[in-house]
């Protein structure tokens with residue numbers, strides 16, 4: 001079997017909040033995620049999952065310790081460099097905030113690709129339709145995002161996260177608003193992406209069934225990783 | 233052509249909030265419109281007052297200044313006292329020596345357009361027992377007309393008739409009224425040295441200055457020399473018009489270096505007019521700038537509001553890989569579009585205002601309000617409008633670029 005490539009790695013990450021009182025939200029978090037791995041992060045509410053995910057996504061830079069993505073040191077990079085890294089390498093699905101409400105679903109999916117500028121407008125449009133179809137909402141493509149239900153919005157957000165074929169896709173409870181049928185679609189999509197296209201998925205979830213079908217579960221408690229490979 | 237992403241986003245923001253966009257643009261419209269209108273008003277009025285001025289005064293006047301008598305024994309060094317004589321104006325002739333040579337040299341200068349000799353005579357106008365004192369300008373009437381456009385001020389008669397009539401005179405309308413004199417009537421004049429002549433009125437003029445109309449007359453150069461008992465080479469003033477009247481002070485400085493006579497530019501001769509001109513420019517400039525500032529505040533507010541409402545959008549854009557520069561770009565583009573629309577309509581508004589005001593009848597020799605379309609003011613207004621809106625949008629855009637997406641997502 002081939003040697004597994006490390007795609008994401010953290011060294012002793014710690015995170016403090018100072019408002020309203022000094023509070024250590026993350027403590028000595030060190031772990032690795034491998035290429036084409038589908039990892040679920042689990043743990044009780046308030047244990048620091050979202051906080052960690054924001055750091056992994058390169059958006060939060062106020063932390064101690066080090067972060068590496070695809071062998072490149074992320075810690076200490078300039079904001080503009082980080083923005084470019086996010087655009088190309090990371091797809092993100094947020095816990096609550098999803099889409100640009102004034103744009104059509106299609107446009108929402110297209111925007112990160114237009115920003116990347118690798119393909120022509122027509123090609124990007126075509127790819128965006130494909131991603132929407134993958135998540136079963138192609139029929140909503142031309143509606144303004146604000147006119148969609150929460151679950152539909154969440155699926156558009158997932159389609160958007162996929163559009164630039166990023167190396168890593170990070171999700172904060174991507175199935176929180178979905179019924180079992182659509183949760184199944186998302187799960188299959190993620191499995192397909194990791195197995196067939198070699199993309200890495202890191203997703204926070206409260207859904208034990210969902211977590212059970214991932215490659216590996218990382219369990220957190222009180223800002224620390226307590227199990228790197230929890231069996232459910 | 234396809235818009236790039238930043239423009240696409242900017243445009244969508246503007247189109248989904250048409251009302252705010254229009255309000256911001258309207259602010260710029262009013263600001264720029266009033267700004268251009270006010271400046272046009274000042275420029276138009278200044279040009280009008282200059283024109284009125286140049287109907288009576290040349291750009292430059294060369295004459296012999298009065299001189300004070302010198303001390304009998306001047307103080308030769310600090311140890312000695314000065315022997316003082318009561319200093320007073322020396323009573324020498326105010327004639328220019330060899331005026332033909334001076335005029336010939338002047339006309340060779342490339343900036344010079346017209347050069348005309350003049351003899352000023354203080355005199356009395358008489359008709360029966362009524363008498364008015366005044367000043368007659370002895371001139372070569374065709375040259376003087378080229379310089380002052382006297383013909384345009386004529387109520388009756390023609391300046392050219394003075395050429396054919398050696399003892400003709402052109403008088404101000406005030407003199408004609410007071411002495412009850414009509415065109416082609418005779419008028420008695422008595423010069424300061426006591427020469428009496430009977431002149432034939434060949435023209436009556438009306439300037440914008442009633443004081444001039446009540447004192448001034450034009451006669452032929454030869455008549456004026458006779459009135460002063462002088463020879464035909466006697467000239468008291470040389471009047472010069474140059475290409476650009478605004479350059480008169482520099483030209484007069486240059487000229488002053490090479491002549492013993494006094495060279496006076498029209499700006500120096502009309503300090504009063506010049507200072508009121510400056511006051512006007514400062515006043516109107518300040519008012520229109522204030523209006524522009526208010527417009528800028530409107531833009532600033534609307535962009536600020538847009539950003540407040542779009543915090544989520546900004547956070548999402550940043551999370552998906554848009555840099556701070558892109559965010560600035562997006563909001564600058566929104567500002568520029570609003571500024572552009574506003575400026576465009578501002579130009580139209582200014583044009584409309586100018587059109588309306590230039591049709592207002594004010595009487596006098598100008599008849600209509602002195603205002604006109606000045607391309608340079610419109611261009612300046614458009615540039616200032618775009619710059620001001622750019623500045624007003626740039627500050628909030630900078631703040632938007634600094635927004636931390638994490639803080640938005642955690643809320």
Ligand SMILES: Nc1ncnc2c1ncn2[C@@H]1O[C@H](COP(=O)(O)OP(=O)(O)OP(=O)(O)O)[C@@H](O)[C@H]1O
Nearest residue numbers: 017019020025044045046047048049050051052642
């Ligand atoms: N901006 C903040 N300021 C202060 N404390 C914060 C802030 N954001 C989060 N915390 C605290 O940090 C801890 C971890 O929060 P986090 O949002 O990462 O939890 P989570 O594991 O994602 O929970 P959930 O499953 O409910 O989403 C919590 O105790 C929370 O109160």
Ligand SMILES: [Mg+2]
Nearest residue numbers: 049050095172
């Ligand atoms: Mg969370």
